[in-house]
Amino acid sequence: MYRNTYALIDTKKIYENVKCVVNNYHYDYYIGVVKNNAYNHGIETINAMIKGGINYLAVSSLDEALQIRKSYSKIPILVLEPIDLKYIDQCDYYNITITVDNLKYVKELLEIKLNKGINIHLKVDSGMNRLGFNNATELKLSYELIKKKEKLNLEGIYSHFATSGLNDKYYNLQIATFKKITNDIDLSKIPIVHLDRSITLVNKEKISFCNACRFGMLMYGISGKKPTLGKKQKVKAFIKKILGKxxxxxxxxxxxxxxxxxxxxxxxxxxxxxxxIGYGTYKASEDLFIATLPIGYADGVDLSFRYVWINGNYCEILAETMDMIMVRVSSKVKIGDKVEIIGKNIPFLKVCENTRLNSYHLFNKITSRVTRKYK
Ligand SMILES: Cc1ncc(COP(=O)(O)O)c(C=O)c1O
Structure with missing residues (x-):
């Protein structure tokens, strides 16, 4: 690391977050979602997750799975997107669990000669309209074909929620759809059944036929946040309460x-x-001091962050460029002074508020060019 710009990841916090989930919600399998380099925290954090109780991982691609397999030889890894069958030998060799989401894929898979064998999770489309079986007959047929075939192990079945279910009925509809599509299958014979993601896990009742949950956000420290209501919003909330809404x-x-x-x-x-200052976007209306910082929009930091923290003061970001930003400072600020962009004084959720990004987008915004250091 030769540039003094870095993300500092506290692996103890990740461990404690996982432990908190495991202590509060009881399942056989806790599937840690670590796609995009563990939501950009780095796969180095996986050790802390495993110590906390994660016993399965989920990623989005075979590339991500193989990258993790290099450092974590034992833990099962599920790829949440279907893998091009040309690469199935990699899954066979490295013990990567695949997602099967349609009958045509199953038929093609049956034609492939396998060596060790492959674990399969069936994906059901209960309402995301993204991936998965949306037809009970096709699902049942796929289930039967896989069950009969040597070296294919039907280990799991899952679906993904589109909403939190807190203020909507779509969650209930998705559960009903899942039940309908899986009606001809005995779910109790499938070792791992998982539907919940972070927000539904914490906020809804345990789903009776599930023995596993998949979560990302909770591991990274985001559960929920009650907004602070202004006067008008409080009145509106009171009226809604009276109306039973x-x-x-x-x-x-x-x-x-x-x-x-x-x-x-x-x-x-x-x-x-x-x-x-910068590319002509900010004109100084008075004499001022500015500090140039080695972080820019190519790193994921831009004007939308609004301010940084230097020597006990918030300093407004005046200009952004690809690799640097310029901030307003006092005459006392010197080269080498430490700058906080996300930390104790500007917490992660405050930055979400400033940038108007939700936590998913903000975690994924800080690019891999920024070195990760681990506490
Ligand atoms: C299929 C699937 N499962 C689980 C998750 C984890 O979601 P969360 O971070 O809200 O727990 C995601 C996130 O994008 C996902 O796409």
């Missing part, structure tokens, strides 16, 4: 985000009133 907010588990972001001052200069 009360808004339900997610439960807040005692979780902590583990992701902080730092850089340091690379250059300081005085800019005279009337001069432009």
């Amino acid at each position: 009360e808004t339900k907010y997610p439960k807040e588990l005692p979780l902590n985000t583990a992701f902080e972001l730092y850089t340091e001052v690379m250059s300081v200069r005085k800019v005279d009133s009337g001069k432009y």
